[in-house]
Amino acid sequence: xxxxxxxxxxxxxxxxxxxxxxxxxxxxxxxxxxxxxxxxxxxxxxxxxxxxxxxxxxxxxxxxxxxxxxxxxxxxxxxxxxxxxxxxxxxxxxxxxxxxxxxxxxxxxxxxxxxxxxxxxxxxxxxxxxxxxxxxxxxxxxxxxxxxxxxxxxxxxxxxxxxxxxxxxxxxxxxxxxxxxxxxxxxxxxxxxxxxxxxxxxxxxxxxxxxxxxxxxxxxxxxxxxxxxxxxxxxxxxxxxxxxxxxxxxxxxxxxxxxxxxxxxxxxxxxxxxxxxxxxxxxxxxxxxxxxxxxxxxxxxxxxxxxxxxxxxxxxxxxxxxxxxxxxxxxxxx
Amino acid sequence: xxxxxxxxxxxxxxxxxxxxxxxxxxxxxxxxxxxxxxxxxxxxxxxxxxxxxxxxxxxxxxxxxxxxxxxxxxxxxxxxxxxxxxxxxxxxxxxxxxxxxxxxxxxxxxxxxxxxxxxxxxxxxxxxxxxxxxxxxxxxxxxxxxxxxxxxxxxxxxxxxxxxxxxxxxxxxxxxxxxxxxxxxxxxxxxxxxxxxxxxxxxxxxxxxxxxxxxxxxxxxxxxxxxxxxxxxxxxxxxxxxxxxxxxxxxxxxxxxxxxxxxxxxxxxxxxxxxxxxxxxxxxxxxxxxxxxxxxxxxxxxxxxxxxxxxxxxxxxxxxxxxxxxxxxxxxxx
Numbered sequence: 001x002x003x004x005x006x007x008x009x010x011x012x013x014x015x016x017x018x019x020x021x022x023x024x025x026x027x028x029x030x031x032x033x034x035x036x037x038x039x040x041x042x043x044x045x046x047x048x049x050x051x052x053x054x055x056x057x058x059x060x061x062x063x064x065x066x067x068x069x070x071x072x073x074x075x076x077x078x079x080x081x082x083x084x085x086x087x088x089x090x091x092x093x094x095x096x097x098x099x100x101x102x103x104x105x106x107x108x109x110x111x112x113x114x115x116x117x118x119x120x121x122x123x124x125x126x127x128x129x130x131x132x133x134x135x136x137x138x139x140x141x142x143x144x145x146x147x148x149x150x151x152x153x154x155x156x157x158x159x160x161x162x163x164x165x166x167x168x169x170x171x172x173x174x175x176x177x178x179x180x181x182x183x184x185x186x187x188x189x190x191x192x193x194x195x196x197x198x199x200x201x202x203x204x205x206x207x208x209x210x211x212x213x214x215x216x217x218x219x220x221x222x223x224x225x226x227x228x229x230x231x232x233x234x235x236x237x238x239x240x241x242x243x244x245x246x247x248x249x250x251x252x253x254x255x256x257x258x259x260x261x262x263x264x265x266x267x268x269x270x271x272x273x274x275x276x277x278x279x280x281x282x283x284x285x286x287x288x289x290x291x292x293x294x295x296x297x298x299x300x301x302x303x304x305x306x307x308x309x310x311x312x313x314x315x316x317x318x319x320x321x322x323x324x325x326x327x328x329x330x331x332x333x334x
Numbered sequence: 335x336x337x338x339x340x341x342x343x344x345x346x347x348x349x350x351x352x353x354x355x356x357x358x359x360x361x362x363x364x365x366x367x368x369x370x371x372x373x374x375x376x377x378x379x380x381x382x383x384x385x386x387x388x389x390x391x392x393x394x395x396x397x398x399x400x401x402x403x404x405x406x407x408x409x410x411x412x413x414x415x416x417x418x419x420x421x422x423x424x425x426x427x428x429x430x431x432x433x434x435x436x437x438x439x440x441x442x443x444x445x446x447x448x449x450x451x452x453x454x455x456x457x458x459x460x461x462x463x464x465x466x467x468x469x470x471x472x473x474x475x476x477x478x479x480x481x482x483x484x485x486x487x488x489x490x491x492x493x494x495x496x497x498x499x500x501x502x503x504x505x506x507x508x509x510x511x512x513x514x515x516x517x518x519x520x521x522x523x524x525x526x527x528x529x530x531x532x533x534x535x536x537x538x539x540x541x542x543x544x545x546x547x548x549x550x551x552x553x554x555x556x557x558x559x560x561x562x563x564x565x566x567x568x569x570x571x572x573x574x575x576x577x578x579x580x581x582x583x584x585x586x587x588x589x590x591x592x593x594x595x596x597x598x599x600x601x602x603x604x605x606x607x608x609x610x611x612x613x614x615x616x617x618x619x620x621x622x623x624x625x626x627x628x629x630x631x632x633x634x635x636x637x638x639x640x641x642x643x644x645x646x647x648x649x650x651x652x653x654x655x656x657x658x659x660x661x662x663x664x665x666x667x668x
Contacts, residue, residue: 253598259592263585268609270610270611277604
């Protein structure tokens, strides 16, 4: 075929910060497709906070990306050649395409086929992608929110957080978002329909501040952060509260930091805390995607994007989101 | 009726320790039974670690015992007079009888009727009482142990812990108990069938010690303690581990102590931690009791008792169990 692929590989592991120079851009000639493989022209790739974990090799939940391996990521693209009877040229797919222009993959790496006439291609990587699936799994499956319950979401304007906030509204909950700037707070209220938003950087005492806003306590807590924000919500939990740990972006990975012990609070409140890994829900990808897509088409689930252009921007975009500087789902358009 | 009742009332709240002098013994003449009430001649009363919470008024899960009120406790006794058609003279009942010789109660305070010819009376307050129900609710309902999984239990020789360990064996699990003396360790192995026991007071590094005993990690953890023992087990959790917080006897109630933040471990391990209050399971008392009683009759669930004689021993017995000095379920025989 003589197509030349561009790809970004992992050169070094974080020590401990994620920096652009951990990655390298390489080109190589593509090999012929083997039986069952398909060749995808990648249109968008996803940039996700979870990547901090994927490129690290300590205490992790999935096999780390190897050194010199193409960076793992979800992407959406168009099939330009196929030796697999389940997939045809010109169909669009979402899957583990990696940070590269052309992906040669087999069926096991493809999540779903998508129709660009129904939903914009890039949306399949945001509110209808890893982020939306994560939000659904944590909020709907683990928290099981009931009408009129109060739900707190950290990184409320982020791509996972904003989906959680909106789905909580669909379930009839009262939603409170924690975010890091007045600009994001405004987006939370206007675009994602949060009932209340706290700019945690401006709060003197986050726990009291939350108590004032939610005097009846917190029933569900979807946390992407940990640390002080986590502590403030734990202080305000209701009896039978449900907490999802989806991320710990506000905490160092190692060494493990200290904080208030939560055992007695969990006991007294009969509360539940559970760690969420979205990959555990991938066998239900299609089912959850269809629900999210319906909400999207109904105008109940909005998708906000922050798109950079060109594969070479992927590493700096990852550093950017880890510093909370994106506004909406960070994507790279190829 | 002119019966004279002896009862122990709460005089002061812990500040912060539980001491004998928080209680007082009083006598009073019993009043006539009102409609629907029954008069129970109390045979045994229960002494439970949870009482530390019941007599405290900070951050609690049930209404604290009022000052001058009879101390709350489960008991078992014989009905000697009844104005309630559901209960007859000479029947035996388990219920919230309190630390007193005679209890005048209505139906709402009675859990079940028991038959002293089937099960020794006192056993209804131990492995078939609050302790057994607690063990069942936490282990079976919350942890859902599977065959060959590894289960860790703290206060392994205690009345709740020993029931957890034995039920875990009934479910085909590998059981590891943490206990505080070699004498108790011996009881754990001989009487309660633990596969492994750690005397935590002798372990240099509890986490490494546990890793050595259970190199494949911990699937279920029933914790009555908190603190260092909790940390050691959290270090060794498996993916999809389930942790029940049933007590925090090894931690000060207030101020909340610091310890390692567990967010990232929960995330990476997709583990669940849940607080358990046995009172939430009282609507299933009879169903759970019947299962426990069957195991008891089959010889699979042993009950070990530490019985003191005379109501006046109740306060010192409470102090004794809070210091871990009992061997088996602490009861007072009246």
